[in-house]
Amino acid sequence: MKHYAIESESISVKGDWVKHILSPQKEKDLPELDNKRGLLFSNVTLEKMIDDEMRLDNFALSLDKSRSIRTYSSGEQKKALLIYLINQKPEFLILDNPFDCLDVASVASLKESILELSKVVPIIQLFKREHDILPFITDVLVLEKEKLVKRHSLNSFKESLIHQNKDVFVNALPAAAGKLIEVSQVLVELKNVTVSYDERCIIKKLNWKIQKGEFWHLIGPNGSGKTTLLTMIYGDNPKAYGVDLFLFGHKKGTGESVWEIKEKIGYFTPSMTELFSGNHTAENMIISGLVDSVGLYRRPTDIQQRLAMQWLSLLGLKDKAQTLFYKLSQIEQRMILIARAMVKYPPLLILDEPSTGLDDKHANMMVSLINKIANESDSAILYVSHRTELGLKPDKKYVLTPSAEGSIGEVL
Known part of the structure; x- marks a missing residue:
């Protein structure tokens, strides 16, 4: 039986x-x-069925009407969708990036179900990462402008990718715009921190210390408490108050405002790209990081423009300085927002799932940029993802492991 894979960037x-x-x-x-x-296994299908449940009271994916499919985790939703489609007895199935945004355990569970299905039903898998190609795939199809132009065996396709991973950015990081912010040696410290919601313990007795210049990978499955930790450090999560959480030498809630804390932190998550839909150029987006605004609403100085052009040159985007941000590609937008977060060289840079949804080529670009920032700046990096990217070189990992009594943390 033939099974096919198609790189989803082309379709x-x-x-x-x-x-x-x-x-x-x-x-x-x-x-x-x-x-x-x-039949099509896709977020498009899933979103339609979730909408049908809400509008039409059609609980096709839920096990019972007492619990909406909206309340399921991402892994549970995709498992429910696959079971539903299998029950429709399709004669072939198209899988659209089935493992996107799933943690390791959810990927393993879903993959096991798909492997069983592949024994009786032809599969067409749309993928972004070579690592995600299912082991039973026999042929990789290459499409251009929705037209089939080439076929590879799986082995020949993988051989063509062997030399793809490499450093992309050769120029040095631009110099800081001014004097760096002075902070304590320990930037973040948690001392026996426990957080509960509605009597359910999320994290239990976490002890963790992030110091100047360190490169950390925070890793853990969906629901393990990664987002809770981030909102306690960067956001205004009320759970951060009343526990022993120290930021830049001060216990949170004993003097510094949220805005004073955020001045010391650069932050990026892919959803931020949706905030900038106005007429902001690539150049102005980077300059706005110097003045802490969403976009740029004042005339930049010559020094600010020169610094922005240095960052754009590093990213290979100098010729797109006057291109509107929303017209740039996904990877271009993400790199510019990371440059915007770094332009003042904050003591701490938080990168929340920066490579999610990227294909192998663009993930390699992201990894190369992050490694460069780690190697050539004094900013500590907190990289958050359940996926370990090929070539990423963190100094240490902090792993959250769920348990019935709340997630526990361990330094690796």
């Missing part, structure tokens, strides 16, 4: 190729699927 689940494959009238690309009924 859309709403595009012509997928529509034709799922229609009764097939294209000639995969004649073995002629007259066979296929």
Whole structure:
């Protein structure tokens, strides 16, 4: 039985190729699927069914009406969708990046179900990462503009990627704009910190210390408390008060405001790209990091413009300085927002899932940029992800492991 993989950057689940494959009238690309009924396993399908549950009271994915599918974890939602589709008895199935945003345990569980299904049903897998290609895949299809242009065996495709991972950025990081912020040697410290919600313990007796210049990877499955920790450090989570959480030498809640804390922290998460839909150029986006504004609303100085151009040159985006931010590609937007977070060289840089949703090529660019910041600056880095990226070089890992009594933390 043939199973196929297609790099998802070259195709859309709403595009012509997928529509034709799922229609009764097939294209000639995969004649073995002629007259066979296929279904689509995708976030698009999942979102529609969640919407149907809310609007039409159609609980097709929920085990019972007492619990909405919205309350399921990402892994549980995808498992429920797969079970539902299998029960429809498809003659082939298209999997659209099935492992996106899932932790290691959820990936393993979903993969086991798909492996069983592959024994009886042809699979077409859309993927972003070579690592995610399922082991039973026989052929990798290359599409350009929704047209099939080439076929690889799985082995030949993997061989073509062997030399892809390398350092991308050769220029040195630009100098800081001014004098660096003076802070204590210990930037973040947790002493026996326990957090509970509605009598459910999320994290239990965590002890952790982040010092100047260290590069940490915070890792743990979905629901282990990573977001809770981040909002306690960077945000205004009320759970941060009344526990022994120290930021930049001060116990949180004993003097410094949230804004004074945020001045010392650079922060990036992919969802931030949605905040900047106005007429902000790439150059102005970086300059706005110097004045702590969302976009730029004042005339920049020559020094600010020169510094922004140095960052854009490092990123290979000098020719896009006047391009509107929202018109840039996904990886370009993310790199610019990281430059914006770093332009003042904050004592602590927090990167929350910066490579999620990227393909291998662009993930390699992200890893190269993060390693460069770690090697050439004194900023401590807190990198948060359940995925360990190839080539990423953190000094240490802090691992959250869930238990019935709350997640415990361990330094590796």
